[in-house]
Amino acid sequence: MPLFFFYMKVYKKSSAIVIEGKESTLYLDSKKAIKPEDGFAAISHAHSDHLAGHKSETVMTSPTFELSGMSLKPKTVKYGKTYKLDGISITAYDAKHILGSAQFLIEEDGESILYSGDFRAASSVFYEACEPPEADILIVESTYGHPRYVFPSVAEVVEEIESWVKENKEKTIIFSAYALGKAQELIRVLNNISLSPLVSRDIAAYSELYVKHGLNLDYVSPLSEDWDEVIKKPFIAVMSRRFVKPEIKKIIKEQTKSPVLLALSTGWAIDYSFRSQGVDKSFIFSGHSDFNQLIDYVERSQASKVFTVHGYTDEFARQIKRRLGIDAKPLKNVQKQ
Template identity: 30%
Template sequence: MAKPLLEFTDCGIYCETGRFYIDPWKPVDDAVITHAHADHAYWGHKSYLAHHLSKEVLYYRLGDINLQTIEYGETVTKNGVEICLFPAGHVIGSAQVRVSYKGEVWVVSGDYKTEDDGISTPFEPVRCHHFISECTFGMPVYQWKPQAEIFTDINNWWRNNKEQGIATVIAGYSLGKAQRILQHLDLSIGPVFTHGVIENTNEALRRNGVTLNPTTRITYETPKEEIRKGIILAPPSAIGTPWIRKFAPFSFGYCSGWMALRGAKRRRAADRGFVLSDHADWDGLVSAIDATGCEKVYLTHGYTASFARYLNEIGFDAREVHTLFGDDEDINAQDVDLKDTVTSEESTLSFGEGRGEAEEASL
């Protein structure tokens, strides 16, 4: 029996024929990177291949690495194996990796979402025999509202805070979520101020040619009265720190797919939880997998056991695989109890909606 084109090893997803790894978590000679989040792009590889729009963020995060970048649809051949990148829609520069050799086609999706967020290149289904997929939100309770509704709520909340004379702080991961929020804020309300980690990421993306709305980095010299006129973009790591407390009184909002669950909002001590994720919801996962026409599905992280069981019940050949991919934000699935489903106006999700019984990493 012939060996599969891709294998799951203790270093990462490996192509023995091509002699390269995809998103390896231990140092290797040749790494193909789906996107620049820390659970997929590790330091220490001898060479890296990624999408062009990940270039400056990878340099910012990993230092002076040996990096080759290509565009979507461009093909690179390694030892006879063809590698081509396709949009994943997860964050700016995120890619699915199509690997093909002698008619056998695999796609490693990394992380992805199927809704067009207006800033990342939208997800494209890629036909293949084998599809390697996340399932961060692989339970029917996770059904995202259109993002236009979420940003209407965010902008109304910000406007109301300003009218009441209190500051507005909104938290989201520094790569992906922060830029998505930034691009959909109503700047007629006021300016946007940023934590240094987010602004460093913004600057890296701008160096890469990405056009972002204007922002102002918060420094010790930034007048507090000026900050109060705008909105503050903060990473999850800033929650509860002296940095964020100096803006009091403020209203704190958290953007995450986990905000669909009451318990997650409570642990974040958020005044408002906005259900906004850079991962596919239940319907997105099922539709994306179906669109590949694949023969086999491999689930790398998230609700792998229950989602694999569901896929097998509806006719797919699906199984769990062990990887070190996971939560690229701050809360993980193991911290969440499904009985904590939110029923307030912030989420209309209810346990049991969707195709089955019910249950981020990019929040």
């Protein structure tokens, strides 16, 4: 059975988080296309694991729409402004995860449910820490919801990256990164030490939209006139992870006549060195919140009931109950499609 909160219900249906009001139903981050007869859809951000080509009326921020590459025009929303979906009200708040990412506050008849989406509750290269609005019920991501995931500060990681790059300035350095979000942060870090990295085509496309929205970045795209000249000698690059394979180091070494180093930045560097994948250096650098930041976010939301989704859902729910004394449990698939 779905879980009841007065009038609103919340449950999972396959990949979607569903909030059902008296008059309308809202599907959050469904990877299956939602039809008009099913209800409304909302997309928290433009990473592919949160996207689908919905046929129903869909809520997202304008940057998320631009980054998604979708053809159907959605209902684009601004942070802090409330919109009506029949009887349900929805308000987007900046999640600070990537450009355009949103937390969604859903309200009906005095009840409120906050969906965190993917968020960062600490300052980053581009943003200050996200602030959760207060809500009765919280649905929170738990990617790093285990106590062992405690990250160094962004300032510490940035200093580590800058020092490592300077130490290896005579070598070719390739940072392997997610094309949307992490790549742009790495470009900015390198810009801060007067370097303009080469980037892969997909990273260039996303970076153009970051620049459009006021986040200035300096990089060399594959379409640049400088590209062919730059790759003849040692260079620094930020490349999409799908393009970076261990064998690329040998190819580039032959091309530049210089040693090649491959670097990776991820929160999972706490657990893995990634040396089996040809990685020479890994940095603990994530677009998500670490465990302590997740706990702090839950506490600041003032929620009296919490549902965990994505990642360490069982462990994080246990930790919320133990540390904060708040009723918490994983949000399970309780209704099959």
